[in-house]
Amino acid sequence: MILEKSVVEYLDNYHIGKCYNSYEYFGAHMIHAKERKGVRFTLWAPNALAVSVVGSFNEWDDNIHQMERLNDNGIWHLFIPSIKEGEQYKYKLILPDGRHIYKADPYAFHSEVRPGTSSIIVDLNQYNWNDSSFLQTRQAYNPLTSPINIYEIHLGSWNVKENSTLEDDIYKSLHPKYFYSYREIADQLIPYLKEMHYNFIEILPLMEHPFDGSWGYQVTGYYSMTSRYGTPQDLMYLIDTCHQANIGVIFDWVPGHFCRDEHGLLYFDGTPLYDGIDHPNWGTKKFNFYRSEVRNFLISNASFYFEKYHIDGIRVDGVTSILQMNFGLDNETYVNEYGNGEDLHGVAFLKELNTEVFKKYPYAIMAAEESSSWPLVTAPVEDSGLGFNLKWKMGWMNDTLQYISMDPLFRKGSHDLITFSMHYANSENFLLPFSHDEVVHGKKSMIDKCPGSYEDKFLTLKLTMLYQITHPGKKLNFMGNEIAQFIEWRYYEPIEWFLLEYDAHQRFHHFIKTINKLYLQEKALYEKDYCDEGFQWIDADNCSQSIFSYIRYYNKEDFIIVILNFTPVGYDEFRIGVPYEGEYRILLETKHEPFRKTKIKYVKTEEVPMHNFEQSITISLDGLQGVLIKKKRTKKS
Incomplete structure (x- = not known):
């Protein structure tokens, strides 16, 4: 030829x-x-x-x-x-x-x-897309000033076909016995996402992988979307249908390392063609980022997802292991030419990746799962940054989960676990994750992390979710968090949807739906996530009562006051300073249904100085309760 x-x-x-x-x-x-x-x-x-x-x-x-x-x-x-x-x-x-x-x-x-x-062999150009309106609109999309509420999902265990027993020998029975196809799950998942007011999904890696228990993080086929759930056209249908419902799609991607299965990339032509060093814990090979062919292979792969599958963003897994020759582990087995563990070629690859993606897809979400203190992860490459536009806020996540796991009596001694995050809130463009990694391997489910009685667990988790939705930064929650599932996530079992037959779980599910909708409606909760003027503490120092209060601003007439009481002690009259005179509406209370008041309740300010403000209001504040308050607009506004 x-x-x-x-x-x-x-x-x-x-x-x-x-x-x-x-x-x-x-x-x-x-x-x-x-x-x-x-x-x-x-x-x-x-x-x-x-x-x-x-x-x-x-x-x-x-x-x-x-x-x-x-x-x-x-x-x-x-x-x-x-x-x-x-x-x-x-x-x-x-x-x-x-x-x-x-x-x-x-x-x-x-x-x-x-x-x-x-x-x-397959022809990827045969699918007839119907998302042109969505694609046209997203050209002007700015992730930093827009609401991003992500539902993280593992397609194989969100739901499974009736009478499936996934603990059987998975390799003896192919996927139709167990999994809904991409097309089948679209018809269930998308109405659910709309009902729950999530505007993005992030899918655990779909690139072909041999072992279900790797969750997709050990890849053999980077351009091949896993056949477990059907054909490439079936996946295109899922993404297309998401777009028609105005739901964005983010792929979880693993460009740092690949698995050692013989049919894959390992020693591809008998030599380490793609291979770098071994990961000591994962049993994988790091990519050799020195080779231009390897960089071309991976950056083309990212472009491939945008071009052929119309995705809206990528979450880059394991960025720390790309940046560090020793994967961020406590050893110095490998050093670079300057005698330290920084992977110079890995750094250059990430900069090259983000430069190319944003040149072609300026609307894209490029989120780094980076767990170290590496500086300027979300700064532009021309300003010596890595070029991502979002970074998972792992420190915030760890501190928050440590705090809510404590007996409320001891929380006053760890008050800074909540307040510290605002000291570095604008050092990066952060995304706040409660991801799959936090509900596996003995870490307990989100609700089971919370101490106390059955009722206290639900109250504490509501507080936690309200804290996440009102804290500066974009949002991500793993499937199952929204129904307060007690067992950890198991990749071989579906979410325990039957829990919604129980009142406590159904009410919690409704609460998540309520705050998700509120988040999408209130510009104060997302427009200025990365601006100093978007956040103000009212009282960051109330450790004796373990109560936190702050303001999220859109402007002087449009802001939301947040009060979080992390102890079971309630107060019939709790006074809090407010920035302006007038009437304030109780917008939401976590402990009382309906969570958003059907009967509007206003509280008038008093000229009683409090928290460095000239005006203050008094409200009732129950134990383990969160309250949102919003100022009544004046006629001219």
Whole structure:
């Protein structure tokens, strides 16, 4: 097959240039060549002595379809006519030592359902998208000044088909027995998201992975969305339907390391082609970010999700392990040329990644799951930052969960666990996560972290969720948090939806729906997340009562006062300073239903100085209660 000059030039440049759409050239593409339909196969394997394509179309005979080496950079290609969509294939590589191995296509767009490992030929351009209105609107989207309320989901365990027993040998029964397909789950999930007022979903990694128990974080197929839940077109339907409902979609992505399964990237052509150092705990290989081909492979992969799947953002997993040669662990096994553990090439990769993404997709969410104190994670690359626009606020999450886990009698001694977060609130553009990682491995579910009686647990969790929704920063909660599930998340079981048959769980579910809706409606809770003028403490020092009070501002006439009482002690009259004279409405009380008052209740200010304000109001404040208060607008406003 004679390739076009532009294709040859691109492939020649792959090993030294910035080729960020490499998925258009590598892999298996259904094309017309010389009036014949077929598939063009292209592979990078510079150290292989020979490569052949084997598959269901040639009875897996490794002698029929030998690939041609295109150039000295190790790019192989072959056009095979008459191959149809759905055919399975692999590459057979002859290694320098004479051995041979069979590898899945690194650029495969679809894969066999595990435990099978073959790649599958598919045409990604056949789906008819219906989200043009959403795509046009998002061009002007600014994540930093918009409400972002994310529902984090693992598709395989959000819900499963009736009578499924996922503890069976998963590898003996394929996905139809257990999982709803992408299409099937769309019809359940999207109405639920709308009902609960989440405006984004973040899906745990969908890239093909061999082991369900890895949750998708040990990847073998970066361009292949897992076949557990159906075809690429089925996933496109899910995303398309989300967009038609004005719900954004974020992919969880793992560009730091890959798993060691033989059919994957490990020692792909008999040499460490993609491979960097070993992770001592995860049993994975770090990517070698020094190689331009590896950077092209990964940055093209990010672009691929935006282009082919219309996603709205990426959560980059394990950023610390990319930044640090020793993965952020307490050792110094590896050092760079300057004698420290910073991975200079990993840093450069992240900057290159974010520069390219925002150049092409300025509306994108690029969120870093970064657990260290690395500076300027969300600063622009031109200002010496890494270039992300959001960073998970892991310190806030850890401090908050530690605080709510304490007996209320001892919380006054750890008051700073709540107040400290505001000391560095604007050092990055933070996202506040209560993610899947916090409800597994013996950490307990969110409600089970809370001490006290059955009722106290629910009251404390309501307080916690109100604290999250009113604290500066975007929001994320893992599925199950919204129904106060008592057991930890198990990837092989669905959420315990039956809990909604119980009054306490149903009321909590309604509470989450209420504050989610309030969050989307009130600009004071999101417009100025990253501005000093968006937040003001009323009283940050009331450790003796474990009561926190602060203001979230949109402007001087539009603000919300937040009062959080983290002890069971209540007060018939609790006085609090307010910034302006007038009438204030009790907007929400966590302890009383309906949570948003149907009968409007106003409190008038008094000229009694309090908390450095000239005016104050008096309200009743029950134990373990949160209250939201909003000033009545004047006529001119």
